Amino acid sequence: MGRFRSKAGAKKGAGDCCAVQTGHPAGQPFCSWQSYGAVTADAALYRNLRENIPILDAAIGKLVRLTGGFSLDTGSDGLNAQLNRDLSGINVGGNQQGIEAFIATYLDQLLTYGSAVGEMITDGRELYALYNGDTRNLEVRRAGNGLDLCFFSGGKSLPRPELLLYSVLNPEPGAVAGTSLLRGLPFVSRILLQIYNTIGQNWSHAGNLRYAVVYRPGNDAADRAYAGQRAQTMARSWQEAMDASSVKDFVAVGDVDVKVIGADNQVLESEIPVRQMLEQIVAKTGLPPFMFGLSWSTTERMSRQQADLLTTELKNYRRILTPVIEKIGRTYLQCCGSGAPFQVVWQDITLQDQTDTAQAHLYEAQAEKIKKEAEKL
Structure with a gap:
């Protein structure tokens, strides 16, 4: 596909620099493995955390749904209708349909593992399908300039890297892989599971007494x-x-x-330590406790503050996803022979009561009106 190739004849000036000056020094021993990044070094650990801690699995699912839907706006009603209609019906992995389904799985993978990979399937004439890749099958390395990324699978360079979609969450400086939302929780989760396991054993003994x-x-x-x-x-x-x-x-x-046997032993109180562990987990997700059905005391003012913080978190995830959606949209338009510009329009995040929000807007309008009247005097 010629449309994906760089323009021939483009030359760089003598003063142009395309190499990173603060990367790993070239020629140093073991420099090759320092430029390599295993995308899913702790994939099995984070997957087991979601399987064994229901609140973690629920948190990631809620974050994906709260991120909301979106549409693409080109400024033309006819092109908008065609673009959004075709992308909402595109094949996703053979078992799903629509770009929003692809983005939901993509974000789920991003939050769980810290990195997400997808692929656009095209024959040059049309964008046929979207595919959520398995990060375990992807190797990411730094290019020779220390800045760009090269993608490999099975030790071989991928032939069409321009069709890949790759995103990372909160990467550390110089790293090619991102940071999972669940980082820091294995220790806390192990304590929580140990408490739950002890409670289960106590109840098992209570139902199977020994004399x-x-x-x-x-x-x-x-x-x-x-x-x-x-x-x-x-x-x-x-x-x-x-x-x-x-x-x-x-x-x-x-x-x-x-x-x-054991009737004289005192059963340890588990409510306080369990709550302490859950507080750490909930704080890491950024979600308010009431979304998990936890009846922790909180004032209405605290709930509003939590909603504002959560809105900021969701907007951060949207900033990561927007370039991915734009790349899919550009590829679709290029396959259709169109180079029309467009933008991603996200749905409004509504976490607070609509009545309170409308009242706040009314107060702002009244304050602005009073300010303008005061300036005229």
């Missing part, structure tokens, strides 16, 4: 002589009583003490 039967023979010679025989008889009788499908009495002679 200690203690027989104390008397002081006379007969009791002491037959103590072993009587103990064996009691053991058989107790076993029969426990194995019976119906309620059965246990009759013993002499000083016999029956206790539940």
